[in-house]
Amino acid sequence: MAAEMHLEERPFRRLGLRKASLPVKLWIVLLGLCLIIGVVSGVYVLVNGLGVTNLSNALPWGLWITLDLSSIGLGAGAFTLSAAVYLLGLKRFEAIARAAVMVGLLGYTSAMAALFIDIGRPDRFYHPLIYWNVHSVLWEITMCVVLYSTVLVTELFPVVVESSARLRQIKFLRSLAHRLHSFMPVVALLGVGLSMLHQSSLGATYGILTARPIWYSPSAPVLFILSAVTAGVSLTLLVTLLSGKLLAKEMIPPDIVSGVARLIGFACIAYLYLKMWSWAATNYYSYVPEQQLGAEVLKRYTPYDFTFWFGEVVFGALIPAVIFLWRRTRQNHNVLMLAAIMVIAGLVINRWNMTLSGFVIPLDWSPGVRDVFPINSYEPALVEWGVAIGIVAYSWLAYTLAVRFLNIYPDARDLPK
């Protein structure tokens, strides 16, 4: 219905690139350059193999896994706001739903790009779809991510048709878009279900590994999905406020901004609550020798204890929760953007900490008492950074272009000068 209304009554006029201001043009050029760096690095890795990275048999996952986990986590705004609109009946959040779906699709495609480079045999990327191992959380994640990306494309298809005068004239596309639009609640709910599965399973990827005392934790899956909700919605809010700032427009009504901010605030509280209990149950109220030894090593030899408390807890969740929930700070959009950046950084730091802290503690399988196994270490190689920069640039560039060419914000209004 909504799509029809926009078609007939308020035809979307795209901004295009010709009238873009100089900073926007420079921004696009910069991202284009980063994208080229990424493509060159990616081809270099594909040709030479993963030996050009700083990964090793003792520490086989690094920067790209962090990027992949972060991208999927940051794409969680799509399912969260779908759940708000279609499950909780908060229809007013529809104003930001398209932005969330766009961010989601870019997050998921970024993750797939990172994984494509990261696996040793990119030519076999489709194998999980054919050779099933239903016991593997990674198999479940792959299936869910593929299906959920299909959901996101389905959700965006009507927006693309609606935004292009040329596509709108093709009767078939028009009726298909219309039909898809009426199915949207079902599609969105399917998406919510798939996300509930794989967002948590990403945490389970680490949480189920009994041999790694730092990782092995039943709370890891729930912590992953909670942090994804906080940071995914934060990213959607950030790009929305930032677009409005750059275009001198009000992309979504102020009461929606306030509502979304509160949603993030409450999610931050829920995340903190579980996170602190998870920490207390394993590090404070109980004594598991291996776990304690690992925590001691992390504290003494790595920055991960510090980055846990300050990056993830204080700056990544506690302070933003206050900002998002306190009425006075919530009304200042600049402060909101800062808080959103803090939550996003908190998630990325968490995914990095999670990956690295589990790997640096060596597996001790020898029956003797000597310290046989060294603490592992890793710093990404230049080419790893190159690929990562390229993938991040892709998602930012795509969003910039999406705002200028697609009807992402149907309720946007020009601000009075």
Place this chain on the structure above:
Amino acid sequence: MSENPQEQQPTTLPPQPSSGIISRREFVALLVGTGATLVMAATLSEPLDYFARDILTQRGSEEGHSRHRWGMVIDLRTCIGCDYCVYACQATNDTADDMRWNIRITDETPRGDTFYVTRPCLHCHHAPCVHVCPVAATYARSDGLVVMDYDKCIGCRYCQTACPYGARSFNWRERSDVNTHTPEWGAPEVPRRPKGVVEKCTFCIHRIDAGLANGLMPGVDVDATPACINICPVHARHFGDLNDPNSSVSRIIASQPTIRLREDLGTDPSVYYIPPEGLV
């Protein structure tokens, strides 16, 4: 239960507001619902059971059931840390120095006595690597061997992350190095693995399978026995069928105390160690 069909008979009475905790209509709906759930569970239990067991282990599928379960005993009292088994493995399976399938470390007992531990793949009965592989490229055979299908592996390295023993190596590059352990320690018997897949010790599966086909017994006949066993100058390594009570490995396990690595994890490895003195 037997009264229920009668209760379901339609009555001419108009629906009455329920006087009890549960109305007749609700009761019938509950019964039908429970019945339908049971029928569905019964129908689905077989395919679900298939997913739960057979994909994981291939037990009872293509290869049929093997009566063997191959295992190893390594005597840490006699091992002198000469690394012969490491080199023989490298020559036979053509592995590079940074991706050895069989490694040796030096450890000590609480009393301070030095001892050496060599570690092949332990071929766990409940192998974490088999559980986590998203494409079932690594799987357990019914004879206890945990093997790799190099044609399926996508190189995600989750198995390396999950293995408690660090027994898996990844092909970080296309191999072009010269095997420095040939010909002194043996000749390569298997092709090199391609760039981008994970590999690990196979218990010299090619010798076992070919040996059995030719009527040889692994662990007894040299040609059917892993290279690391044959080369050991102090006979610290033994190989054989754990299911056969008369095999050398079964007799050692029955007659002396043995340990397995990280038994607390419940992986149920097929490699047993005779601990050095002073180590329980």
